[in-house]
Amino acid sequence: MNTICIKCPMGCPLTVEERDGKIIVNGNTCKRGELYGAEEYREPKRAITSLVRTKSGEVASVKTSCDVPKDRIKDVVEFIGGLTVGDGVRIGDVVATDVLGLGADIVITGRRN
Numbered sequence: 001m002n003t004i005c006i007k008c009p010m011g012c013p014l015t016v017e018e019r020d021g022k023i024i025v026n027g028n029t030c031k032r033g034e035l036y037g038a039e040e041y042r043e044p045k046r047a048i049t050s051l052v053r054t055k056s057g058e059v060a061s062v063k064t065s066c067d068v069p070k071d072r073i074k075d076v077v078e079f080i081g082g083l084t085v086g087d088g089v090r091i092g093d094v095v096a097t098d099v100l101g102l103g104a105d106i107v108i109t110g111r112r113n
């Protein structure tokens with residue numbers, strides 16, 4: 001498998017393969033890239049950013065508190081789309097916990113009018 005490490009702006013091109021049950025990562029410049037490549041091979045994950053409505057119809061931006069499995073992104077985005085948060089939310093407020101049992105909370109990152 002070929003991929004690009006997204007853990008820093010260098011964007012090292014990675015090659016990941018499995019040999020005798022062991023995951024081999026090549027092309028990384030540092031340990032973070034090796035870990036990223038192995039995770040991309042086994043269970044790719046991503047953080048999610050999105051928008052939610054407040055009760056008065058304003059918009060707040062949110063993010064997941066941690067990465068979630070890539071194949072569950074659609075489910076989490078749908079969950080977030082069903083949220084309505086209080087008008088008094090502030091940056092850093094957690095508006096949902098352990099979404100879909102994935103261990104990720106939904107955190108307010110900004111407000112828009």
Ligand code: SF4
Binds near residue numbers: 009010011
């Ligand atoms: S392997 Fe290391 S240096 Fe290369 S993109 Fe990933 S984090 Fe950055």
